[in-house]
Amino acid sequence: MKKIILDCDPGHDDMLAIILALASKEIEVLGITTVAGNQTGEKTYTNASRVLNLIGRTNIPVSRGFDKPILRELVTAPQIHGVSGLDGANLPEPLGLKTEKHAIDFIIDTLLQSKEKVYLVPTGPLTNIAVSILKEPKIKDKIEKIVLMGGAVHDSNFTPGAEFNIYVDPEAAKIVFESGLPIVMVGLDVTNRALLTFDDIDYLESINGKVSSVIAPLLRFFANANKEFFGLNGAPIHDALAVSYLIDESILSLKYLHVDIETLGEFTRGQTVTDIYGITKKQPNAYVALDLDLEKFKHLMIDAIKFFDTL
Secondary structure, X not given: OEEEEEEEOOOHHHHHXXXXXXXXXXXXXXXXXXXXXXXXXXXXHHHHHHHHHHOOOOOOEEEEOOOOOOXXXXXXXXXXXXXOXXXXXXXXXXXXXXXXXXXXXXXXXXXXXXXXXEEEEEOOOOHHHHHHHHHOHHHHHHEEEEEEEOOOOOOOOOEOOEOHHHHHOHHHHHHHHOOOOOEEEEOHHHHOOXXXXXXXXXXXXXXXXXXXXXXXXXXXXHHHHHHHHHOOOOEEOHHHHHHHHHHXXXXXXXXXXXXXXXXXXXXXXXXXXXXXXXXXXOOOOEEEEEEEOHHHHHXXXXXXXXXXXXX
């Protein structure tokens, strides 16, 4: 069983990442840490606890991290995730096991105390992960892999050159990608294709279970926003795709490449500059996802939602 810390900024797709991770027998979630990104730090922290209450997993510790990037002002995405960060349905009260520790202290303490190596799964801006590494470099020996949702080789979703998570805190991303740690980059090239279509959402709505009845309208809100802004025919479940790799690695096809993070560009802040052709001769530093098995992923995701309907 893989031990993970899920670092997220819920967010509709982060919500599905939490659900998928906690439904899986392949994963043990040691805790959830939150970061500002899709919405403010207060809202993402509250949203994580709301999701845990919805699925009856309020025993999972939740620790609040940074409310802004390392050097920059916070940018959020209300146009995609709404004012609450999880617009589209009424979620229950936030009842997760909130810890008093700051997220970076939770990450550091959990890693140092673990007898086994742990996977870090960041699905928002990389602020918490970067500062944890800087504050206590010893944790590197306890990290099995960083499996992150962020970046892209070809796609973008916030500027013509950048994916949102990396754009929000490019300095943090640069620290992580230059850390020497094993990284799996699950970017928009694959996550934009990890769609639950409007038909899939109709199916979830028809089940009308205690969780699916809440998830379906949330996904419909998210799908409508993505159709309006990006022309996508459904809800791209970006963050859960990163979690799915830990459950079944065959869902993603990876290539070991060098990725640089643009922090200075006038038009390209946050771009993950990926050396597909080996032009720079730089040593590869990330396993980059380039293709996915959509049907496997969809089955995993829908089964996870139905699992919590039955509890």
